[in-house]
Amino acid sequence: MAEYYGNYISGRYVAPRRAAWFESVNPADREERLGLFVDSGVQEVAEAVSSIAGVAARWASTPGTERAAMLQKALIALGERKEELARVMTREQGKPLQESMNEIGKSIGEAQFMLGEGYRLNGYTAMSEKPGTWAQTVRVPVGPVAAITPWNFPVLTPMRKLMPALVTGNTAVLKPSEYTPLTGLKLVEILNSAGLPGGVLNAVTGGRSTGEALVKHHAIQAITFTGSTAAGRSIYKLAAERLVRVQAEMGGKNPAVVWDPPSMDEAVKHIVSAAFLCSGQRCTAISRVIVRRAEAAELERALVAALAELRPGNGLAAGVTLGPLTSEAQLTKVSGFVQRAVREGARLALGGAPLLEGEYAKGFFFPATLLADVTEEMEIAREEVFGPVLTLQPVDTFEEALAVANHVEYGLTAAIFTKDLSIAGRFVDGIQTGMVHVNHGTAPESHMPFGGVKASGVGPGSVGPTTKDFFTDIKTVYLKHT
Structure with a gap:
């Protein structure tokens, strides 16, 4: 009892x-x-x-x-x-x-x-x-x-x-x-x-x-x-x-811009950690990746490989790296976002449906999910999902990348991965967020102000x-x- x-x-x-x-x-x-x-x-x-x-x-x-x-x-x-x-x-x-x-x-x-x-x-x-x-x-x-x-x-x-x-x-x-x-x-x-x-x-x-x-x-x-x-x-x-x-x-709808990074492997490592800790249920989670079109295919392959290694399961079990969503309502909400994104034209690169069988049958499990070919008009690119879902948006110019990053009502945190100091400086100056990270995931430090702007x-x-x-x-x- x-x-x-x-x-x-x-x-x-x-x-x-x-x-x-x-x-x-x-x-x-x-x-x-x-x-x-x-x-x-x-x-x-x-x-x-x-x-x-x-x-x-x-x-x-x-x-x-x-x-x-x-x-x-x-x-x-x-x-x-x-x-x-x-x-x-x-x-x-x-x-x-x-x-x-x-x-x-x-x-x-x-x-x-x-x-x-x-x-x-x-x-x-x-x-x-x-x-x-x-x-x-x-x-x-x-x-x-x-x-x-x-x-x-x-x-x-x-x-x-x-x-x-x-x-x-x-x-x-x-x-x-x-x-x-x-x-x-x-x-x-x-x-x-x-x-x-x-x-x-x-x-x-x-x-x-x-x-x-x-x-x-x-x-x-x-x-x-x-x-x-x-x-x-x-x-x-x-x-x-x-x-x-x-x-x-x-809330947050936090972008990561990948623009000729010092190391694609390091960028992916930081993005995956920031996006999928707490099963993506965090206000500072990276939920959308904006990438230079020339690097989109390479980044997608690297993200799919990294996400495939995440293991869903009961958080008390050894080796589990992706716990359940916290409620059935959240599971339904996340699943709905992904379904609507696919109907709007996003391409499902990995995951996408609740895990309902075997060891997952009694819980609220959703796999690590990657949606590619996302555009800024789609709901999934604008609204906070609060789940293990990452979107990939290719763009042609840095000005477009910055505009897409700012094209949401939220302004909590953001990241950019680039070896170009000029690009990094323009991003820091232009991004409409309370926090910004350069070549680093969206993990705040314990002595620095934490907060956002806009909504x-x-x-x-x-x-x-x-x-x-x-x-x-x-x-x-x-x-x-x-």
Whole structure:
């Protein structure tokens, strides 16, 4: 029988007396039920928010260095229970176990940088216009924060929100995706186990209505969100009614341009890794390759050979490099994109249909798929698929390549592989994205700003020093001393 999990509030699990429940299943084996979780309504959300609001002033007045020291203990606890949490993540989200381990490792690395912000909550002093007066600024916490996160990176994305929120002096409540509630609850439980004051960090489970209740709650002063652009727009509208700030990291349709690369083999290696980690279910995934027509045939052969080596399967099994999609709805969505692309004229070079037999019969498996001869008018070239699907678009000039790369509503990240420094510079200057990589896959570093433009992002980038601009307010102070 599946275990029941309450919300995590003030250092313990709390199960409401009257509540609706939903279940989480293993996407590699839908018969494995991981637990039953509270579909939190307004009352359950209010309980969690009241808890973080009640300790907000005390946590805000705790010196930043002391907060950082407490959070460092939480990171140590996370490191000690890394494999335990990684196994929960793989069973619930589907990604191979090594990917889960790597995700937690990267989470800790990014958080280590963020804890240093406890020592870098700096204002500045300016010369006053008036004699005998000091003019300066100080950073202050914005207040209780709601973190609403997706299912594709159920540890990394919450950590990108919770650690900067907490170290800058805010209390927080996490709402993980309804597809990965157990991973989110376990993460918050582990972080609390190291001695955080009760109520500083809580978690509530549920779906869209739970997220809306958080956004609408009067005590929430900031919402940090990662997910689809459609959901981000909805949250932004709700938050605007209360004039509450939003940090939103949303969709992507990220291009890689291949233009006389230093090494075709190295370019393919970076593209495949960036496109198919997490089975392509990542906002920074390379989903379309734009290539000089003279090199298209060579690149297609190399991509087909590389993709054929990816092994789908249960993420806990040895040798698996491509886990299932996270839900049946996602499987249906990805399959539909590919079918429509073929009808529009794309050529299926590899893959293309769900895996439904044998070891794959109980899960949501889709093979690594390559669509060639894609043109920019096709739906598959414009819309985010969020699956293990890569498109190949040949072009004749670099100007055309850049125009095709920018011909989408998104602007998260991009890559170019070229040995021509002039081409690389023109691409960096001209690409409409928040991040860009030259001769490198779309893998961000742990101390650099992370975020997009256009329909991919709103608010300061997460990760790195810019994120504290979201989680703090600037207070200007004038002090007349004579």
